[in-house]
Amino acid sequence: MEIKIRKAELADIDLLMKWRMRVLHEVFAIPDNQPTRELEQANRIYYQSALKAGTHIACFAYKENEIAGCGGICLYQEMPSPDNPSGQCAYLMNIYTCQEFRGHGVGEMIVRWLTGQAFQRNITKIYLETSKPGRTLYEKTGFTDMQDMMKLGF
Secondary structure (H helix, E strand, O other), X not given: OOEEEEEOOHHHHHHHHHHHHHHHHHXXXXXXXXOOHHHHHHHHHHXXXXXXXOOXXXXXXXXXXXXXXXXXXXXXXXXXXXXXXXXXXXXXXXXXXXXXXXXXXXXXXXXXXXXXXXXXXXXXXXXXXXXXXXXXXXXXXXXXXXXXXXXXXX
8 A cells, every 4th residue: 555645734724624623533532512613713723823834744644645644743942951952842743544544554654754854853852642552653663651751630
């Protein structure tokens, strides 16, 4: 199965929104009858700003003319530190493969393409959050667990 990765552009905003909402509904188990208008609008504003500024890179994986999956990576700056002197970081997110294409390397291609985009920008500190099913994919592509991290919960 030949898969091709295509970088999403600002002109793809409607397609990006369709896929972002699909991912959010599946990952967060949002019921179909739950209103998401505000969430959609916030995501649209984010994409419009971040794609224009170059602080978010999104892509689609295609098998022929059909979208098989999607993903994104947020690029940002944190305080420089000994383990990251430039302070440049990336957050890998929104990695999604359609059910019918799972197990064919689509997710791996998306992850490798997006991390490659970060590497081209000399960003080597890349974070992500994972679901249980996604853990194997990320381990296969070189991600490891982080120690000493916590999250403020509400």
